[in-house]
Amino acid sequence: MSADNAAEIGVRPAREKIALLPHFRDLVLISVIGWALQLIATDMSPIAALGGMAGLYAICAGGLVLARFAPFYLPSVAWISLLGIAATVPFVPWDQAVLGVVEEIDFLALSVPCLAYAGLAVSRDEVTIAKRTGWKLAVIAVFVLAGTYLGSAVIADLVLRITD
Amino acid sequence: MHVLIDAVKLWRLHLAVAVIAIVAQLIGIRQISLGNGAILFLPLLYAFLIGVLLNPNVMAKAAVFIRQREVRAASPLIVVAIMPFIAKFGTTIGPAVEDLVDAGPALLLQEIGNLGTVALAFPIAVWVLRMGRESIGATFSVAREPNIAIIADRYGLKSPEGTGVMGVYVVGTLFGTLIFAVMASMLATFDLLDPQALAMACGVGSGSMMASCTGALSEALPEMSDTIVAMAGASNLLTYATGMYLGLFVALPFVEWLYSKARPANPVSKEAPA
Structure with a gap:
């Protein structure tokens, strides 16, 4: 720009x-x-x-x-x-x-x-990284996203149960 | 006048986005039922997919219309394009401010849940997949831009830790909206966790992942749509404020310590950034 x-x-x-x-x-x-x-x-x-x-x-x-x-x-x-x-x-x-x-x-x-x-x-570099990343990091990425979502949801659910 | 001429020069990019967005919106929301659950497919997913398919770095033939110049110009426009969406989110948070104060403790404490990346992904990386120091960069955070900065600063991006964070960043960029739509729509229909909790968890500090997550939740639970948007928006705002500090002062030292226990023979690298 x-x-x-x-x-x-x-x-x-x-x-x-x-x-x-x-x-x-x-x-x-x-x-x-x-x-x-x-x-x-x-x-x-x-x-x-x-x-x-x-x-x-x-x-x-x-x-x-x-x-x-x-x-x-x-x-x-x-x-x-x-x-x-x-x-x-x-x-x-x-x-x-x-x-x-x-x-x-x-x-x-x-x-x-x-x-x-x-x-x-999506840049050439990102395509290169995605190809080079390998299946292990791709699997880990899914667990990372699931981890932050479930972690926050479970804590929020517990606190809501206690405070309600 | 330069301001206008610069925009006219990028007509291919803006025209492509207009056409992609209209096609995606016309396809509309679709769902696949899975037993009790359902997976929702949202227009924003199709928009990303069509965009990728028209990207010359992915499909060489696309270069006849979209050139490297358009690709480079598109990158800073992602942030600008999310702004009206963020503004709309703000106007949904405002009227719900009393509900948010009531939910305050949950809203604040669920920020700690962002350490769930470590709890879930680190053991799998280290003990199941037998990965090395990539595990540290890959699992200490959701690997969005502020977290990349932390790793770049401490290890350099050419280090194994850098490979880890960049790998998760790219996979998140390419598949994050899809993964969040699937998780949110399935959990919403399973009825295990409070929908308010599922909404708060959507605020992970990434506009597009939050959009996908809240979109899927509010389509699954339309009668709670306003509450869902308000909770997710407030949580996302909190993550913008806290995420980097949680990563820098809590998650990264914790993962480093865990790694030193898990692999005593292969200590964490402390070299200066490359």
């Missing part, structure tokens, strides 16, 4: 600089694709789906700005998560307004473009 001059204002050398304009641009493209997917996945009208995507866009853009300029560093996805929460917790006056816009959006359809980019992004 190209660096953009407009994003160089307010230099903070200590942290990785996010080039805001290219991110905003890419988010527009991704939101347009996402809008089309919402029309397939939900019963929303084109206008309502556009509103929903615009609402999510605003949260993402806000998160990127915070990741770029906030006095302490958090990854942009963490800022976006926090902004999404702050926009909809019950004790803020605007929660119902925000929910009215984004509530009908189908979250699963939102994840589809990301995985399409991920499939197209």
Whole structure:
């Protein structure tokens, strides 16, 4: 991705600089694709789906700005998560307004473009590693993923049983 | 204007993603029944699969449309493309904040469950498959980007530990969404563990694995969809915050110690990073 001059204002050398304009641009493209997917996945009208995507866009853009300029560093996805929460917790006056816009959006359809980019992004190196990895590491990888999932699920289940 | 011209130059990539995503969404959610359980196949899985099949590094013929330039440009767009999804997750966490406070102890303690990678995979690596120091890098974490950084920093990626973490990373990248969809949909239909617990466990610090996991769970248990999304999202946010520290200060020292007990003759390498 190209660096953009407009994003160089307010230099903070200590942290990785996010080039805001290219991110905003890419988010527009991704939101347009996402809008089309919402029309397939939900019963929303084109206008309502556009509103929903615009609402999510605003949260993402806000998160990127915070990741770029906030006095302490958090990854942009963490800022976006926090902004999404702050926009909809019950004790803020605007929660119902925000929910009215984004509530009908189908979250699963939102994840589809990301995985399409991920499939197209598989690099030559990754293909080489996958071929070289051998069956033992592939088996271990399955147990690693199962281990983190079962470990967390069993502990959560036990704690929920005790605290309920 | 440069910003716009750069995007137009990548029209092949964005057009391919638009077509892939629409085809995947039109196929929709499919399921295979297995006795009492069911395995769900989600649009995001097809999107990844079609993307891989159109990738010139996997299918040489795909190079007529998708070139190395598009492949390189696609990589940073993965993070951008997950952002609207993360934002939507945030807006589902907000209204459920009281439920989350109620579930707080479970939510916090299940982060320790990420050590399940060690509990389950390490014994298999060392005693069943008789693997060497690869076991350390392979099993101390779920091998996402922050964990690769830890191994790269301590051993270098050309070391056996580096081979271990990269191998699991690549397998996770290629098959993680499928594995999580299968696990979540089967456990949801088996009715052994609390669905809230299954939802919390979905937050492993990887957006696409969480998407697949929560998608499968909420399709299997549609009446609990909002709770599932809120629990998974909150847990994933916690993992973003804690995962690297758990790996660095708890899991890795623990696995190193275990390995030194399991293979006293083949000590953990302490050399400087390559």
